[in-house]
Amino acid sequence: MGEPKAGNLIIETRDVSKLYGSLKAVDRVSLRVRRGEIYGFLGLNGAGKTTTIRMLLGMIRPASGEVFVCGQSILPGRGGPWERVGYMVETPRAWPELTVEENLRAASALRRLKGDGAARRMIALLRLDEYTKVRARDLSQGNKQRLGLAKALIHHPDLLILDEPVNGLDPAGIVEIRELLRKSAVEDGATVFISSHNLGEVSRMAKRIGIIHRGALIREVDAEELEASLHRSLVLDVRDREGAASFLAREGYAVDRDAAGRLLLSAPEVCGKPEEINAILVRAGFPPGYVAVASEDLESWFLRTIGEDAC
């Protein structure tokens, strides 16, 4: 992956830091998000995701470093390319005494859109038709999330900055929103910057993932790179587990056990030739009843990655 040209970058931060007293909430984070890509920003709660997002939106002044969005330098009070940016920060909120429709009309007016066509389009797109006359304070958490997304998407932004966008949604809603965001990126050419603490969710959408931990960007990976960096193991089950494990150990294989007591061989060269291991065990009198190559789950990869950094 080559170095992106400056003109192709829609988000760029250069060594951005933010301090709260002696606490480094964000520590010299340099992000480069390309036009049209879906970028996942992953971290545990309190890792610095929301603080970074607030700096991207000019809500917080960085202690040091620079922020550029759509090529414009961003600082509180300076204005920004906000007609091109849609966002949702933390828990979505709406003016509680206004109905869904009124909230969307207000969002539309503050985005300088004419008429109520955009509000109606969003109501249909986010399946809020049943709730148009319902006051925002009476919505369920899932529908508040939909309303927040509708407000962020209402003006067809070039850049969508979303902080935990699928929180509070049911599984069907998550799939629906995922498809909606993917469509925004693919069909409308929007760049999507999405933060989450859920790697499984982010990895389904994002082309590139940045991991923030204790305020620092500790790793950036492409989706393919992520797939390749997942640990793999050969999982075997035999009737005589103890005997097979001793035999494999004598043959020089590092043998582990999974939660169910099955044998795990994690060496990369082993995962590439499961049939050979199968044949060895059959010849030794331990015919496997089960052989499979299993991938490390994403959460384990994430915890391993931040654990490596912590060391």
Place this chain on the structure above:
Amino acid sequence: MLTDLFAALSIEVLKLRRSAIFRVTLAAACFVSFMLALMMLLVMNPDALPPGILKTKIAVAAIGADWPAYIGFTEIAQGALGIILYGFAFSWIFGREWDDGTVKDILALPVSRTVMAVAKLVAAALWCALLSAVMFVLALALGAFLRLPLRSADLFPAYFRVTAVTTLLAVLLSTPIAFVAGAARGTLPAVGFVILCLGLANFFGNIGLGEYFPWAIPMQYTGAVGTAGNRLSAASALIVALTSLAGIAGIFLYWKYADQDK
């Protein structure tokens, strides 16, 4: 710019119209007017009262049962109540964005933060003007209903002028309250600030320094404290103007430059 301001103002007015707090303040303004009328009714008919403290107080105070006395009381009520009601209006309009967590939704928009703040100031001022108008009209209507004796109709233009000046003073003095609502991130600290100002206004008014303490000035002007009664000195006018300007500057600087991490 004007289109943006109109859009932001329309939204503020809609939010206000839909809110329960708007109806509560209207009810409070009406309640005060009715209570003053009730007091006049009792002054007019002291024998209707059973013997007790209230009857004694009315007799001792020697309140006249006529238009000048009635309007004098409504002016005093507006002077003291104005600080509370209008301060509450400004506290709510500004502080509710933090209470409801909606402030983050109005910080990165094509419509600038300055325009959003101006729209809020205008909406709050309109709200206060409406409350004053309600109290003014109700006072006249209830006074007419009670058939209070009237010696000169010149009283009414003077009453209108006092109401208008008192409202203007209270609105101008509410800008620091709006600033506190933002800087302290919520309605409650701003309401606390209003109560503190009212307490200090009473104190300064009662020790004869009312015309130099900003929030005592409307009360001094209406006669709620001190003895100035419907006179506004140049020093007082300057103090109100400077206090208001400091509040406005604080609002704009805070909205534009302060870190918004709530």
